Amino acid sequence: MKTTYLLIPLAPLAGAIIAGLFGRLIGRAGSHVVTILGVAIAFALSVVVYQDVNAGNVFNGTVYTWLQSGGLTLQIGFLIDPLTAMMMLVVTFVSLMVHIYTIGYMVDDPGYQRFFSYISLFTFSMLMLVMSNNFVQLFFGWEAVGLVSYLLIGFWYTRPTAIYANLKAFLVNRVGDFGFLLGIGLIAAYAGTLDYAEVFAKREALAAITESVTGWPLITAICIGLFIGAMGKSAQVPLHVWLPDSMEGPTPISALIHAATMVTAGIFMVARMSPLFELSDTALTFVLVIGSITALFMGFLGIIQNDIKRVVAYSTLSQLGYMTVALGVSAYSVAVFHLMTHAFFKALLFLGAGSVIIGCHHNQDIRYMGGLRKYMPITWITSLLGSLALIGFPLFSGFYSKDSIIEAVHASNLAGSGFAYFAVVAGVFVTAFYSFRMYFLVFHGKERYDQVPHDEHHDSHSDDHHGDGKPHESPWVVTLPLVLLAIPSVLIGFITIQPMLFGDWFGTSIFVDAAKHPAMSHMAESFHGPMAMALHGITSLPFILAVSGVAVAWFFYLKRPDIPAAIQKMAMPIFTLLENKYYFDKFNEVFFAAGSRMLGRGLWKGGDQLLIDGAMVNGSARAIGWISAVVRLFQTGHIYQYAFSMIIGVFALLTFWFNRG
């Protein structure tokens, strides 16, 4: 089995290397064949591993010892348990879909081979991250996916906005990584090991320690540090600013990296660390509050976006907030459950958006779409299914996961859960509203595709498909993944909610202290099967909110398109606030960016040029040059002076040694 485990990350890596280094040699077709093959192998083997894990086999072991320093051993190792197996399936499946989809989406791009190489490399990194059994490898995967994300956001590296966006993503993630590293460092310092199992074995001991510098309970410091890492990677307020901008990258990677997999790495990591988080109510409250703020307020921003990809991006932020809320109330399995359903329907929505973008000749502005259902039937149907899943319509996968989150928050007694409950319930309405606003604007109503102003920003390089200007359905390589993703988007929740949330499918991989955090057990009492849950859902508040959200969207954007404009005029200040995304970017630019530039310039001019260069380096060089010139004068060339210096030398030695006592 160990070979299988090894093969799963290595197959995409091999594909990435071949396509990356020899892409020119094997050509475009060669590149996509080799990378798709790699990912397909990884997916197939993941299925095998999943079945093996289902049979009750859990693996935790080292495959390679990297280095040993003092008492610390750094190893490459795998921990294959139900949580990992599920993540592996999701990652490889979505990645495979995206690989296939890319053939159609990137067909005209000169960086075709490079793109395939990157996404395969991403798959490798993400698999290393989820399969890790220790913090070092976790950190490696964490940084590697960050690197690939950076490379792909800036994929069209000649566009200044892309470069700005990838730099921003990189820098914001550094802030998160700083916290993450602090957390890992504290673990290494106090537990003396970086192996998950060994750290978890010492959790009770760690909980009793108080961190000496800050005076905080150690476990809280560790958990908050780790969670700050998760905030960066999973784009939680206030480290969320990079995710909307990351839409500068090509759409396939928005689906794969910035919706389905990489951004959920933070959620996965916290779920993986559940034995630690369970020990600190402070950290959990922190997680809960951050998550609920993200869930509600990022949803609001989705309402006013006109770029199709940005609407989906803000919806991703909001859904990540939901997952974080679930983590906060110790419903880790619910968070992971939502992670999984979200991965499918959000990848579907993103790829659907990509398909729309192709169909509209790389126009991304939903104000200039409308009525596309005639032209793009497959995209229309699948997008509708995805949107229904997203708003949590009963029987769809999103319903089960989102309703479970709301239930879990309701059942929680943690400080801050009242606010969180309000946020997630209100979020349902907001989600329904913006999702269907987009859906109606794109697929229904008047056809506005011929009104595109020509300077609208494009998703890609110049486009030579203009033809008759009418939208058209995308090729089969694009629609096939849509269909394949639509299936789990609809069904997966119904099928898996029972074992994942209320069975013992996760076994020991997720730990909940049921006595302290009883939300999950409360939910289990009132759960009577998925069908009953759906029936009960129809009468519940979230359903009413969702339906009214859809209705309001229909009324505003199809029935009476003049209303939104009127409201916008009436509530100008709020609109401006939303337009400026709560001024997070402004604040960062003025305070952090300008501030650190000022600090940098101060250190450069004052510290480096004046003090180090001027006084220390050049100053000492000048001083030595001067001393050297003086010393040189002693060498007069006169023999009597030489002899004299010898005599003085002997005399000095004699005097010293005889006066010493």
Added chain:
Amino acid sequence: MLNNFVLPDTLPAASEMIVCSMALLIILVDLFVSRSQRWMVSLLTILTLLGAALMTLVTADGQTTLSFGNMFVDDLLADFLKFLTYFAVIMMLIYSRSYLAERGLDKAEFYVLVLFATLGMMVMISAANFVTVYLGLELLSLSMYALVAIDRDSVRSTEAGMKYFVLGSMASGLLLYGLSMLYGATGTLEIGGVAQAVNQSEAPANLLVFGLVFTVAGIAFKLGVVPFHMWIPDVYHGAPTAVTMFLGSAPKLAAFAITMRLLVYGLFGLAMEWQQMLLIMALLSIGLGNLAAIAQTNIKRMLAYSAISHMGFMLLGLTAGVVGGQVDPFTAVNAYSSALYYVVAYVLMTLGTFAMIMLLSRSGHEAELLEDFKGLNKRSPWFAGMMLIMMFSMAGIPFFIGFFAKFSVLLATIKAGYTWVAVVAVIFSLIGAFYYLRVVKLMYFDAPVDTGPLRSDIDMRILLSINGLAVAFLGMFPDTVMSLSTTALVRSL
């Protein structure tokens, strides 16, 4: 009484006899060869040294043998040092052959004087008695005085010879005076006997220290450390480059030998005293040598100051043997072998560097200014690379031999508790890196003044390449030389 006379065991001194008789033979041979057959003299000299090397190798048995009425000792340290001496001299002869020929200096006198100087060094290395030490030292010095002034039509050469002679005689006087004091204090001239007397505290302490100061001064002159260093820049500068090369290489080995014999063996009981003296002189040398070298425009003078600082470093190794009056054999051997390693490394680097100077010079042009190295990379990338290795090694940049030499000496210093000394030494060698790197900068980044191709014999080119590669690779694999040094010291002390 004639029947009490026992013929001494001459086998330990067989190599000395070979060198001595061959030197005399070469004087005779010279009478019968014409000017065009001069190469025979050079060849004969090299063969002599090879023969001596063979003899040393054959008779090296790792045993300590005293002979000639306990005046002469043959041990592993002596064999090791003599062996290195032969090869240093042979390399010098090969490097300087065309240099001498172009200047008409390849007279038999040169070779005979070199052989006598070598003999002097060999006697110093094997000295077991104050008289032998002095005998060897004078034989070396007198030959050297003549060699420095061998270009007798050159004012600079003769001036240098004169300076060296006067100051050297004074230093001999100091040493002789010191040795006589020690004799007075201990009643014996045998180094072993002196060691015994000092250890048993039979000798009056004041008189011993008095003698010690003068002895140390004499040795310090030979090594050329501050404040007995004044002759070095002038003599290095004034002497023909071939002679400077000779002066700067092999005699350092002999000087190390008499330091070991007199101080480490004979006056080990006073180690705490002389370690202090050497420490002061070492620090002064490292400081002054590195600072003054920066101001030089003449590369021979620059190397003279660099030699002063290198000898200071070597002394650091010798000061780390006895810690706080406690003798720990392991620490002591470590410290002394680091010093020995340093000398070996230094000799190798010096030979290569001076060979580079001779490679660049030709008839009527000395190539002894830093300027002459400008743009060498354009003229000959290979030899610019060789010079780069030499300079990096002298500056102590990893992983050349000079780095490891400095490293082991500093390690010994730190183990002896003189961390601050090591820090000071490192700071000064950092300052010193400037003038070595300046040479590299001149070679690689400046336009050449002289664009002509390099002309030299193939044997010199090959030897220089081997020399440069040895400096590079022995630094990466320092174990061989280091373990030889350690073994030689362990078996001889």
